[in-house]
Structure formats: C-alpha cells, structure tokens
Amino acid sequence: DAMVIQNPRYQVTQFGKPVTLSCSQTLNHNVMYWYQQKSSQAPKLLFHYYDKDFNNEADTPDNFQSRRPNTSFCFLDIRSPGLGDAAMYLCATSRGKSFVQYFGPGTRLTVL
Amino acid sequence: QQPVQSPQAVILREGEDAVINCSSSKALYSVHWYRQKHGEAPVFLMILLKGGEQKGHEKISASFNEKKQQSSLYLTASQLSYSGTYFCGTEGQGAQKLVFGQGTRLTINP
Numbered sequence: 001d002a003m004v005i006q007n008p009r010y011q012v013t014q015f016g017k018p019v020t021l022s023c024s025q026t027l028n029h030n031v032m033y034w035y036q037q038k039s040s041q042a043p044k045l046l047f048h049y050y051d052k053d054f055n056n057e058a059d060t061p062d063n064f065q066s067r068r069p070n071t072s073f074c075f076l077d078i079r080s081p082g083l084g085d086a087a088m089y090l091c092a093t094s095r096g097k098s099f100v101q102y103f104g105p106g107t108r109l110t111v112l
Numbered sequence: 113q114q115p116v117q118s119p120q121a122v123i124l125r126e127g128e129d130a131v132i133n134c135s136s137s138k139a140l141y142s143v144h145w146y147r148q149k150h151g152e153a154p155v156f157l158m159i160l161l162k163g164g165e166q167k168g169h170e171k172i173s174a175s176f177n178e179k180k181q182q183s184s185l186y187l188t189a190s191q192l193s194y195s196g197t198y199f200c201g202t203e204g205q206g207a208q209k210l211v212f213g214q215g216t217r218l219t220i221n222p
Contacts, residue, residue, distance in 0.1 A: 031208065042114070042199055042212035043154065050208060090153060097208045098142045098161060101201075103153035 003027070004104035006091050012110045013081055021076040021107045023091030032074040033101065034066060035090040043090055049074060050096070078109075086111045113137055115202045117213035124220050129188050132216045134200030136181040143176050143183040144201040144210055147194075154199060157185070187218070195220045 005024045013019040023032065031050050035043035047056045049068045063085070065077040078085055088108050092101040115136040122130050134143060142161045146154035160176035160183060171188040187194055197217045201210030 033209070040215075042214050045209055045211070048209060055208070098159065098203060100156045100159060101144070101210065102156070105153050 004102050006104035006107050010108050014112050016080045019078050023074045024072050025093045029093035029095050031094040033092040034076050037088045081111045083111050115213040117216050121217040124190050132185040132198050134183045136202050138204050140181050140202050141205050142203040145185050146199045147196045149196040190220050192220050
C-alpha cells in the first residue's frame with residue numbers, strides 16, 4: 001500500500017545531542033511537510049519542500065534543518081535539541097496546492 | 113494567522129449532532145478538515161474549495177462560505193468512533209501550506 005513512513009516512531013535523545021528523524025513516501029508526491037505538534041496543540045508547520053524547493057517558516061528556529069535527497073525521502077535534523085523541542089514530529093505529503101495532505105504516524109521525541 | 117475554531121470542546125451522547133466552526137481573518141482558497149485520535153496522526157476528512165461549496169459523505173458534511181471566510185463541519189447522529197480532536201486547516205491565496213486551528217475536542221459517550 002502507498003503510504004508515508006516515519007522512523008523511528010519513538011526517539012529519546014539527550015539535551016544538546018543531535019538527532020535525525022526520517023520520512024519516506026511511496027505516493028510519489030511533490031510536496032513534503034514537517035510539522036511539530038506539542039501536547040493538546042495544533043500541528044505547527046516547520047518547513048516544506050515543493051520538489052527540491054525548500055520553504056522555511058519564518059518562526060522555525062535555526063536549530064531545525066531539513067534535507068530532501070530525492071522524491072521519496074525527507075529528513076529533519078535537530079542540531080542541539082532543547083527540552084522545549086520534545087514533541088510529536090509529523091511528516092506529511094501532498095500532490096500540491098489544495099490537495100489532501102497524508103500524514104505519517106509521527107515520531108515522538110523525548111529530550112532528557 | 114491561525115484560524116479560530118469553536119467550540120473548543122464538545123461532549124455528546126451517541127446519536128446526537130454536532131457543529132464545529134472554523135473562522136479566518138484572511139481570504140481563503142480552501143479549507144481542509146482532519147480528525148486526530150489521541151497518539152495518532154491526523155486523518156483527512158474533506159477539502160472545500162472557494163466557491164461556497166458544501167461536501168459530505170455518510171453522516172459528516174461541511175460547508176465553506178468564502179465571503180465570510182468561515183467553514184463548518186457537521187456531524188450527524190454521532191458514533192463512538194467520531195471521538196477525537198478535529199482540526200480545520202486553512203489555505204490562503206497563493207499559499208502552498210495549511211495553517212491549522214487550535215482544534216475542537218469531541219467526546220462521544222454511550
């Protein structure tokens with residue numbers, strides 16, 4: 001089945017220790033999104049790629065970076081995680097503007 | 113700017129109806145509705161495009177009034193499986209992204 005896959009599902013890291021979250025898709029969608037969702041809050045867009053074009057949200061901290069080496073994969077790098085970065089990180093894909101966004105299951109990040 | 117959803121929470125008995133509203137201060141191109149259960153990813157329900165359309169399937173429908181920049185989600189004869197948090201996501205003119213409302217938590221009791 002075509003889907004959006006995120007690995008790992010749970011990630012524990014130490015304060016300041018870099019971490020990478022991965023997302024892959026078999027839908028062949030042009031757009032890939034990374035959202036951060038904290039408890040009882042709405043998903044907050046960090047950045048998105050339209051094909052290879054990277055679009056960063058103005059309020060996304062510099063601590064967060066992303067890579068999209070090909071259509072299928074997208075990575076979220078957190079260079080120096082702080083306690084406030086503990087959250088669920090959701091990857092989503094879409095064919096483009098005004099199309100459905102399909103979400104992966106998310107990676108729950110814990111920072112100790 | 114984040115759209116505003118109302119109410120913030122609703123508690124219903126199985127079989128009752130509910131309406132969730134989503135309002136934006138900006139001109140909208142589309143409104144998306146998603147449902148998220150605790151600990152899971154959001155699941156798509158429907159998209160409404162500008163043109164004042166109304167959509168629905170089974171007992172869940174929605175409307176979009178582009179002049180008022182408002183959308184409403186209608187849940188009819190609610191089932192236990194409808195429980196979760198409902199988010200509207202709004203897409204502005206020229207944007208390729210969604211901004212999600214703060215969510216409406218729906219609880220359905222037997």
